[in-house]
Amino acid sequence: MGSADSKLNFRKAVIQLTTKTQPVEATDDAFWDQFWADTATSVQDVFALVPAAEIRAVREESPSNLATLCYKAVEKLVQGAESGCHSEKEKQIVLNCSRLLTRVLPYIFEDPDWRGFFWSTVPGAGRGEQGEDDDENARPLAESLLLAIADLLFCPDFTVQSHRRSTVDLAEDMHSLDSCEYIWEAGVGFAHSPQPNYVHDMNRTELLKLLLTCFSEAMYLPPAPDSGSTNPWVQFFCSTENRHALPLFTSLLNTVCAYDPVGYGIPYNHLLFSDYREPLVEEAAQVLIVTLDHDSASSASPTVDGTTTGTAMDDVDQPPGPENLFVNYLSRIHREEDFQFILKGIARLLSNPLLQTYLPNSTKKIQFHQELLVLFWKLCDFNKKFLFFVLKSSDVLDILVPILYFLNDARADQSRVGLMHIGVFILLLLSGERNFGVRLNKPYSVRVPMDIPVFTGTHADLLIVVFHKIITSGHQRLQPLFDCLLTIVVNVSPYLKSLSMVAANKLLHLLEAFSTTWFLFSAAQNHHLVFFLLEVFNNIIQYQFDGNSNLVYAIIRKRSVFHQLANLPTDPPAIHKALQRRRKAPEPLSRTSSQEGASMEGSRPAAPAEPGTLKTSLVATPGIDKLTEKSQVSEDGTLRSLEPAPPQSSADGSPAEEEPSQTWREQRRLSSASASGQWSPTSEWVLSWKAKLPLQTIMRLLQVLVPQVEKICIDKGLTDESEILRFLQHGTLVGLLPVPHPILIRKYQANAGTAMWFRTYMWGVIYLRNVDPPVWYDTDVKLFEIQRV
Secondary structure: OOOHHHHHHHHHHHHHHHHOOOOOOOOOHHHHHHHOOOOOOOHHHHHHHOOHHHHHHHHHHOHHHHHHHHHHHHHHHHHHHHHOOOOHHHHHHHHHHHHHHHHHHHHHHOOHHHOOHHHOEOOOOOOOOOOOOOHHHOOEHHHHHHHHHHHHOOOEOOOEOOOOOOOOOOOOOOOOOOHHHHOOOOEOOEOOOOOOOHHHHHHHHHHHHHHHHHHHHHHHOOOOOOOOOOOHHHHHHOOOOOOOHHHHHHHHHHHHHOOOOOOOOOOOHHHOOOOOHHHHHHHHHHHHHHHOOOOHHHOOOOOOOHHHOHHHHOOOOOOOOOOOHHHHHHHHOOOHHHHHHHHHHHHHHHHHHHHHHHOOOOOOOOOOHHHHHHHHHHHHHHOHHHHHHHHHOHHHHHHHHHHHHHHHHHOOOHHHHHHHHHHHHHHHHHHOOHHHHHHOOOEOOOOOOOOOEOOOOEHHHHHHHHHHHHHHHOOHHHHHHHHHHHHHHHHHHHHOOOOOHHHHHHHHHHHHHHOOHHHHHOOOOOHHHHHHHHHHHHHHHHHOOOOOHHHHHHHHHOHHHHHHHHOOOOOHHHHHHHHHHHHHOOOOOOOOOOOOOOEOOOOOOOOOOOOOOEEEOOOOOOOHHHHEEEEEEOOOOOEEEOOOOOOOOOOOOOHHHHOOOOOHHHHHHHOEEOOOOOEEOOHHHHHHHHOOOOOHHHHHHHHHHHHHHHHHHHHHOOOOHHHHHHHHHHOOOOOOOOOOOOOEEEEEOOOHHHHHHHHHHHHHHHHHHOOOOOOOOOOOOOOOOEEEO
8 A cells, every 4th residue: 555655754753753752742743744644554564664662662761752642643533533534635544543553552551551541531632622621521532532433433435335415515424423324234223235345344444453452451451350340441432422332233243244255155256356345344243242241140230221222122021231232232132033134144154164165265264253153152141032043943053063063173273272162162051941952853964074973863963973072082171171061962962862873872982981990080070971971861761762772772782881880999999900000091081992983075184283373371161060050940841940049058968969069179078188289089089979870770771671682682693783773662661760850951150250261262362363463462461371382
């Protein structure tokens, strides 16, 4: 963009700024205008011509000059927003100031002494008044900047189409302009799709990048245990002070959900046309998820005036939502057609990387699936009607399949551990609803090439096969997710009508791996995994016996595993011996005993990260007992919470105690912690949970069926499984099994720990994805660490 001349002039101005030791007066326009008036520099130029070291030098050595630079740049944006940017020169000044502020802001945030700067009032910086210093008119610089950006995002002929017919009638007055008529894209609450305009898209992208940079102050604060720390930039921008809050929220949401990277339906089209929409969609998705960073667990909601919210959001049943208007609007969307538009859009974009594998290069491959997953999570978390809509039809499978694809693809890659977590969290949230389990019975016919064994079956089989693959061949850092993965399987198990032989064998292989003595005795929580798997088998046997002959057959074949569990040794010498074996043992879960079939055609093995790949650290996620709340399904399908009222006491003998929910403290007491702080198992500890293993149902099943199966084999000299399966298909255990236990569901519950995890994950994704220009690279972020794989 910039000619060599203008770059040179701009560079000269920067050098002058860094070498001047005396403060330059704010009134010295000749000096300050060099930064934005006479130049045409792209954002990449600005990053190259304003080196980090020089910004820091000005900050340390002539702070007043840095302050004036920021103040003057904001003033220019405010003037542009006031005037409506009619001339090309004004537009250029606004873009130049926007790029300059995007460059400088991170260096203001990294210095705690400067953090209050944008929130202080600047003398004379009234609301557009040039006159005497009117105190109540003085706004903090941050507020002036945010309001100017909001105005500029709906500026006719700059970021939106002008509605004026003639050029005579030039000034569409910025103050009286109704931005709801200028929403960027059709979709929720807006039916008109404006003509695409390349220049408007680029200008919006630049302003959104600046907005995201304003919000990024959160990256420079260490993760706080109390997630009540609201981001003042987001808080102000999403408040009633911003008169464009509704149209901007709608514009961002619609721009993301309406985007079709396929090149408008024509394969290979993207190779002919550079897609200028994608950068805007990415920026919109990132701004959207940051504005929605709101802890739903603590949303005490003051009243919001409902009149500002157009009909799409007017849901009369609902009380006014939180004061963050973006969260409020999101939680109040309620029309079926709006839900359909959002769900179809997100599913289309999440499936995009999968399409790549059918016809390589036929469509543009998008890179912002992590932002989309965060957005989908926020939608389900803040809008329960949306969650129920998603689960109402098999459309939920269009979200499930891409998530399973990403989980399987990322399982060996240390740099994508955050992606693994969010995928699993979404499935955990969905699995708390009965409908999700029911939907999984739909046959799986789409053949997305995945590095998993070939099978014929349902979406439930796909889920189990992928989870097995993650557990047995993922990397070590995924172990904290095992509880979550198995909780999901437990939640859906009572509804699974017919598992394939492949999936049944995978579940038994997991039980085999998790019930070896060295695995059970090597960590305080490992036995929970066995409890979860036994609960899965019990649910299927009690509630879906007919139709699950494959699983019953697999249980009969592997019956020794259940007998070993029932006879688990508890004496100290045996425990010691098991742990000795562990020292020599290979990987925790050998893949040898699972008959791995050939992988699907066209699939590539899950690859580890390239050496040197950057990743950002994440805070630990809460344990499964904190993540979920136990509920019992009643006869009529309603849920009753089983959580004891005060978390400290657990009522003895309550059904909840039968669960593997023994408190950590009790585990600590029963196992001895040696001087080195190493945990070690004791006989009392093993006995305390061995007695609770829910083996009765399975033992009864084996007692009834094994003699019958053996008899068939002897009578008919059979080695053929099909005959046995036929017998099991027609068998029945009615009246022979213990009384069915109530179904227990562990529903995800919002908590401060996950809110903090989402914040670090989201900003880590945004940090790593913004490389051109590299807005935050090499600045002193505190929310996470940047690590190399």
